Amino acid sequence: MRTEILSLSGSGEAGVGLGVGAGGDVIKKIDLAAEMALFDVLQERNVSCTVISEETGRREIGSQPTNLYLTVDPLDGTTNAIRGLPFMAVSIAASRAPYLKDVETALVSDLFHEVTYTAERGKGAHRNGERIKPSSTPSLEEAVIGIDLKKFKIDKLVDLLMPMLRKTKHLRHLGANALEVCYVADGTTDAFIDIRGKLRVTDMAAAYLILREAGGIIVAPGGNELNVPLEASQRVSFVAVANTQLYETIKKDLGFSKP
Ligand SMILES: [Mg+2]
Numbered sequence: 001m002r003t004e005i006l007s008l009s010g011s012g013e014a015g016v017g018l019g020v021g022a023g024g025d026v027i028k029k030i031d032l033a034a035e036m037a038l039f040d041v042l043q044e045r046n047v048s049c050t051v052i053s054e055e056t057g058r059r060e061i062g063s064q065p066t067n068l069y070l071t072v073d074p075l076d077g078t079t080n081a082i083r084g085l086p087f088m089a090v091s092i093a094a095s096r097a098p099y100l101k102d103v104e105t106a107l108v109s110d111l112f113h114e115v116t117y118t119a120e121r122g123k124g125a126h127r128n129g130e131r132i133k134p135s136s137t138p139s140l141e142e143a144v145i146g147i148d149l150k151k152f153k154i155d156k157l158v159d160l161l162m163p164m165l166r167k168t169k170h171l172r173h174l175g176a177n178a179l180e181v182c183y184v185a186d187g188t189t190d191a192f193i194d195i196r197g198k199l200r201v202t203d204m205a206a207a208y209l210i211l212r213e214a215g216g217i218i219v220a221p222g223g224n225e226l227n228v229p230l231e232a233s234q235r236v237s238f239v240a241v242a243n244t245q246l247y248e249t250i251k252k253d254l255g256f257s258k259p
Pocket residue numbers: 031054073074075076077078
């Protein structure tokens with residue numbers, strides 16, 4: 001998959017639109033190349049499963065498709081890939097039932113830097129095979145925080161985020177949310193927030209397990225547990241934070257404790 005994606009990345013061809021995918025967005029040539037590469041691998045290895053992805057929606061392969069569900073984002077960071085910005089990933093989450101809480105095994109692979117994050121439920125999270133854990137950064141003044149602000153009623157969102165933004169010195173949004181949640185998991189950053197209600201569950205299912213297994217916090221706005229069906233059309237909002245102390249601050253600033 002890496003070869004197919006990187007050979008197109010940054011080329012004029014990569015961004016050619018090829019119709020609307022199951023998730024409702026225009027599929028770009030580079031997205032389709034990534035997804036086809038994934039299906040080729042599954043076929044070669046004779047894997048029977050149900051694939052849930054942004055582009056195809058839901059596709060059953062082989063004779064026992066309901067024994068294994070693969071929730072995939074074949075390419076996270078499409079715009080980066082089209083422009084040749086070196087921040088993009090493949091994201092794959094495996095489960096025996098089509099719900100986020102049932103994800104048992106996860107992989108997010110940074111294609112450009114050859115860094116792969118993995119997690120198995122109950123067995124921790126790893127970066128290129130080495131055990132990872134989130135940071136212990138306690139305050140917003142020291143933290144590096146990612147926020148996805150794109151395609152939202154920006155006024156409303158900024159109002160909500162303002163108490164937190166006032167205190168936050170280091171803001172980043174790198175353009176591939178799965179990878180940015182993994183950055184919280186290994187302590188590269190301290191939090192990542194996407195409360196637009198726009199992100200697809202296919203984009204974050206793998207990173208969700210990786211952060212939880214690393215020991216970080218990932219919850220719905222309001223602080224509730226995230227549990228949604230694994231479907232191509234399912235959207236999620238979430239707050240991903242490295243540790244309890246920082247989470248308590250963010251929770252207060254975002255007004256989670258208000259009724
Ligand atoms: Mg994608």
